[in-house]
Structures are given as C-alpha cells and as structure tokens.
Amino acid sequence: MNSEVTFTAKVRVSLDANAMPDRVGWRSGIRPNHRIPGRDHEMFIGTLTFSDREWLRPGECADATGSFMVMPADVPLFVPGFSWELCEGKSTVGTAEFLERKDA
Numbered sequence: 001m002n003s004e005v006t007f008t009a010k011v012r013v014s015l016d017a018n019a020m021p022d023r024v025g026w027r028s029g030i031r032p033n034h035r036i037p038g039r040d041h042e043m044f045i046g047t048l049t050f051s052d053r054e055w056l057r058p059g060e061c062a063d064a065t066g067s068f069m070v071m072p073a074d075v076p077l078f079v080p081g082f083s084w085e086l087c088e089g090k091s092t093v094g095t096a097e098f099l100e101r102k103d104a
Contacts, residue, residue, distance in 0.1 A: 004069045008103045009078065011066045013048055013086065015094040017059035025057040028064075033087040034096070036074065043087070045069040048096070065102065 015025060026032070028050040033043045046068040056062050070078070078098050086094040 003072070005072050005075050006067070006069050007075075007078075007101060009066050009068065009101045010051075010099040011048070011064055012061060012097045012099055013050070013056060013064050013094060014061040014096075015056055015058045015086075016092070019091065019093040020058035023058055025055050025060070028054050028056075032093075033089070034068070035085040035087050035092070036077065037084060044071070044074065063099070064096075066096065 026048070029047060031045070031047050034046045035043050046066050048064045048066050050056055051063045051065065053062060068078075078101070080099060082098040083095050085092045086096055
C-alpha cells in the first residue's frame with residue numbers, strides 16, 4: 001500500500017485567458033485538479049493560496065503557497081522548474097511551476 005506524501009511549496013500559477021473566457025478567475029484557496037504532464041487520467045491533490053492577492057484573473061500569473069498530497073514515486077519530480085497542468089474537470093485552464101519546497 002502506497003501512503004501519500006504531503007508537503008508545502010512555493011509555486012508560480014498562471015491562468016490561460018483563452019481557456020477561461022468570461023470567467024472572473026480563481027480565488028485564493030482554490031483546489032483545482034493537478035495533472036502531471038503525460039498522465040491524462042492521474043491527478044494529485046493541492047490547495048493554492050496566492051501570496052499577494054485574493055484573486056488571480058485569467059491571463060495573470062502569481063506566486064502561491066501550495067499544500068500538496070502526492071504519491072511517493074512522484075516526489076522526485078518536484079524540483080525547481082517542474083511544471084504541471086491545472087484543470088477544472090478534464091479542461092486544462094492553467095499551469096503551475098514548482099519554485100521551492102517550504103517545509104524541507
């Protein structure tokens with residue numbers, strides 16, 4: 001049995017304006033689906049809390065603190081520069097880039 005690994009990290013979040021037409025954006029504390037590139041049906045859990053704002057609008061980019069729960073085999077992926085997709089259901093609406101681990 002694999003037990004999930006939890007950690008906190010600083011990440012950079014970008015929302016795609018074309019993927020979110022007529023949308024106000026995301027409020028701090030959002031829990032989108034997080035998808036590792038190349039794994040269409042595998043997600044991991046994470047909450048994003050924006051560092052300097054309450055809302056992130058489509059087309060904008062902001063730093064955030066992420067609290068994540070991932071499978072042990074995926075932990076080595078989370079190094080500075082690693083990026084993954086942020087989704088609403090199956091639709092990709094943005095990306096996140098790992099900047100640094102905060103609880104290490």
